[in-house]
Amino acid sequence: TQLLEQSPQFLSIQEGENLTVYCNSSSVFSSLQWYRQEPGEGPVLLVTVVTGGEVKKLKRLTFQFGDARKDSSLHITAAQPGDTGLYLCAGGDNQGGKLIFGQGTELSVKP
Amino acid sequence: DAGITQSPRHKVTETGTPVTLRCHQTENHRYMYWYRQDPGHGLRLIHYSYGVKDTDKGEVSDGYSVSRSKTEDFLLTLESATSSQTSVYFCAISESGGAGQPQHFGDGTRLSIL
Numbered sequence: 300t301q302l303l304e305q306s307p308q309f310l311s312i313q314e315g316e317n318l319t320v321y322c323n324s325s326s327v328f329s330s331l332q333w334y335r336q337e338p339g340e341g342p343v344l345l346v347t348v349v350t351g352g353e354v355k356k357l358k359r360l361t362f363q364f365g366d367a368r369k370d371s372s373l374h375i376t377a378a379q380p381g382d383t384g385l386y387l388c389a390g391g392d393n394q395g396g397k398l399i400f401g402q403g404t405e406l407s408v409k410p
Numbered sequence: 411d412a413g414i415t416q417s418p419r420h421k422v423t424e425t426g427t428p429v430t431l432r433c434h435q436t437e438n439h440r441y442m443y444w445y446r447q448d449p450g451h452g453l454r455l456i457h458y459s460y461g462v463k464d465t466d467k468g469e470v471s472d473g474y475s476v477s478r479s480k481t482e483d484f485l486l487t488l489e490s491a492t493s494s495q496t497s498v499y500f501c502a503i504s505e506s507g508g509a510g511q512p513q514h515f516g517d518g519t520r521l522s523i524l
Contacts (some may be wrong), residue, residue, distance in 0.1 A: 331508035341515025343498050349510045395460055396441055396507035400452035
């Protein structure tokens with residue numbers, strides 16, 4: 300059974316601080332996606348990485364896929380209150396597009 | 411935003427009753443998925459469909475069944491609801507099942523079983 304361990308589960312920081320969320324597995328994934336979810340809504344895709352070692356940037360967010368495609372990280376620079384939300388990593392395979400989700404990281408950025 | 415509608419958005423029912431949740435899409439996507447979301451577990455796949463009348467189980471399929479008679483509709487049924495099935499249920503769609511394909515989610519159904 301494939302598992303994705305996401306850490307930390309909760310993170311409360313002040314505006315302007317940097318943070319990193321980690322997603323680790325003993326399994327190899329063909330792709331790794333990061334989603335953001337607001338209360339009362341469904342997750343919304345932020346980024347997809349498919350190549351080992353790949354780095355993608357989305358404004359103040361930097362996503363990295365591990366060389367062995369077993370882990371990923373999300374780094375946010377100078378966090379803002381608008382970054383508050385639940386961040387989910389999800390590993391994908393080639394079988395029907397099924398995703399394995401991590402437990403999620405609840406991020407709170409205080410002004 | 412992807413055209414995905416889940417109904418109902420909220421439901422409260424009693425143990426032992428049947429419950430059907432509906433997911434309707436207007437994107438003509440081939441793949442559709444049902445997930446449940448519980449604290450500390452992220453989202454877990456219940457069932458998915460890769461075409462009309464083509465479905466397969468996910469990691470937490472026990473106690474659930476699905477049907478897809480039309481491309482646009484994917485139904486999730488709890489034949490005899492139990493309190494452990496109290497959760498938030500999300501439907502998602504994807505254009506294909508290839509690696510890295512994005513999934514687009516509905517806004518969820520909050521189901522409480524008393």
